[in-house]
Amino acid sequence: MIKAEIHCHIEGAADPALVMRLAGKYGIDVNDVIHDGRYVWHDFTTFLGAYDRAASVFRQPEDYRLLTYDYFSRLANHGAIYGEVFGSSDHAALMGIGYTDLVNAIAAGMDDANREFGIEGRIIMTCVRHLGPEAAEAVADTVASNPHPMVTGFGMGGDERAFQTKDFAAAFEIADDAGLGLTSHAGEFAGPQNVIETLDHLGVSRIGHGVRSIEDPRLVERLAREGIVLEVCPASNIALGVFADYGRHPLRQFHDAGVKVTLNSDDPPFFHSNLANEYDIAERHFGFDRQMIDQCTRNALHAAFVDEPTRTRLLNRLDNSL
Ligand code: ADE
Numbered sequence: 001m002i003k004a005e006i007h008c009h010i011e012g013a014a015d016p017a018l019v020m021r022l023a024g025k026y027g028i029d030v031n032d033v034i035h036d037g038r039y040v041w042h043d044f045t046t047f048l049g050a051y052d053r054a055a056s057v058f059r060q061p062e063d064y065r066l067l068t069y070d071y072f073s074r075l076a077n078h079g080a081i082y083g084e085v086f087g088s089s090d091h092a093a094l095m096g097i098g099y100t101d102l103v104n105a106i107a108a109g110m111d112d113a114n115r116e117f118g119i120e121g122r123i124i125m126t127c128v129r130h131l132g133p134e135a136a137e138a139v140a141d142t143v144a145s146n147p148h149p150m151v152t153g154f155g156m157g158g159d160e161r162a163f164q165t166k167d168f169a170a171a172f173e174i175a176d177d178a179g180l181g182l183t184s185h186a187g188e189f190a191g192p193q194n195v196i197e198t199l200d201h202l203g204v205s206r207i208g209h210g211v212r213s214i215e216d217p218r219l220v221e222r223l224a225r226e227g228i229v230l231e232v233c234p235a236s237n238i239a240l241g242v243f244a245d246y247g248r249h250p251l252r253q254f255h256d257a258g259v260k261v262t263l264n265s266d267d268p269p270f271f272h273s274n275l276a277n278e279y280d281i282a283e284r285h286f287g288f289d290r291q292m293i294d295q296c297t298r299n300a301l302h303a304a305f306v307d308e309p310t311r312t313r314l315l316n317r318l319d320n321s322l
C-alpha cells in the first residue's frame, strides 16, 4: 500500500543502533538513554531529554546524511513515496554544524534514497518552542536568507506549554514572507486553546498533532470548515500518554467530523513504531477501511509542502496504485 508521511523529526527517527555506533565513534556515553538497544524515557520531559541526547551524536554533516539516508530507505521499504522531515538547526548548531551544512547533508541523504528507492523528500526547518521567540525568529531569518529547494516549510516543535503562542507570530511571518509552508505542534500537551491561538496568530495550514482539539466541538467544526490538516501520530500519543489507550484516541472522530487527517510516526523508534505500523493502527484500532486509509495518504500529498508538478506526480503514483 502506497504511503506518505508529513510529520517526522529527523533526529527522532534515529535508529538506536546508529546512535550507539556514532556514540562509539565519538566516545559519547548514551547508556542513560539506550538500554538493550531501545530508547528509555518515562514522560514528555524525559522524552525530550532522551531526544536531545540521541541528537548529540550527530556531530558532522556526514552523520546527518547517513541518518537521513537510513530513515528514507526504511520509509521507502514501508511503502512510502513521500516523506517530510523536521530539521532543527538549533540541535545541529549545538554540535557545531552550520545551517547550510545541515541542509545540504539532509538533502544529500534524501537524494541518495530517492535515486535508489524512488522516494521523494522535503525538509521543514523547525524552531524549538521552549528556546523562546528570539531563537525562533533567528531560525526563520536563517531559513529565509538561505533558500534551498528542499527546504519548503517552517515549523515549531518542543514544549508547547512554554511561552505564549502569539510570541512566535513574528517568526512565522518571516517564514511566510519567504514563501514557506507553515505548520506547528499544538494541541498535544496543551489544550484546544493552543490550537485556536496557533491558527489565529501563526497562519499555519497544518497542525502537528492537534488531537486535543477534540475537547472543543466548535474548534473541530472550524478545522473541518477551514480544511486544516492534522498531522496525527497515534503511537506517539499513546506512548507519551496524551491518551490512555487507542479507545480514547480521537482519530476516528476527527475523520467522521470531516477533518483532514494524516498518519505519521513522529519519532518512530522512541515509540517502537514506524509508518507501516501507524497505518496498521488506523485499520486495527480505528476501523479505517482501505478507502479511508488511502484518503489519509491523499490528504498528506495535498497538504505536502511541494511544488505543483511534484504534487501531481505523487498523486498520480497513488492513483495508479489503486
Ligand atoms: N520534538 C520531537 N517530538 C516531539 C513531539 N512529539 N512534540 C513536540 N516536540 C517534539
Ligand code: ZN
Pocket (backbone or CB within 6 Å): 007, 009, 157, 185, 208, 266
Ligand atoms: Zn512531532
